[in-house]
Amino acid sequence: xxxxxxxxxxxxxxxxxxxxxxxxxxxxxxxxxxxxxxxxxxxxxxxxxxxxxxxxxxxxxxxxxxxxxxxxxxxxxxxxxxxxxxxxxxx
Numbered sequence: 900x901x902x903x904x905x906x907x908x909x910x911x912x913x914x915x916x917x918x919x920x921x922x923x924x925x926x927x928x929x930x931x932x933x934x935x936x937x938x939x940x941x942x943x944x945x946x947x948x949x950x951x952x953x954x955x956x957x958x959x960x961x962x963x964x965x966x967x968x969x970x971x972x973x974x975x976x977x978x979x980x981x982x983x984x985x986x987x988x989x990x
Contacts, residue, residue, distance in 0.1 A: 933961070 906913055916923040938957040944950035966972040973981070 903913075914924075921928040934957070938954060942950075942953050944953065962975045964974060966974055967978075970978040
C-alpha cells in the first residue's frame with residue numbers, strides 16, 4: 900500500500916502487465932534481466948551498505964558509460980542530453 904500511496908502523491912500512474920507475459924513490458928524486463936545477471940547474481944553482499952555501493956556503481960556504468968544499441972550506441976545519459984531542448988539533461 901505504501902508504494903501505491905507514493906505513486907498517487909507523485910502523480911505517477913502504474914501500469915500492470917498480464918501474468919506470464921513479459922513481452923508486454925519488454926524494455927523493463929530487459930533491464931531487470933541485465934541487472935539480475937550482471938549485478939545481483941554476480942555479487943555477494945555481506946552488508947546493505949556494500950549492496951548500495953555495488954548497485955550504484957552498476958547503475959552509473961549502465962547509464963553513463965555503457966553504449967546501448969537501441970539508443971544508436973549512445974549511453975542513456977548521452978541520449979537524454981541530446982533529447983532535451985537545451986541540450987542539457989533534466990534534473
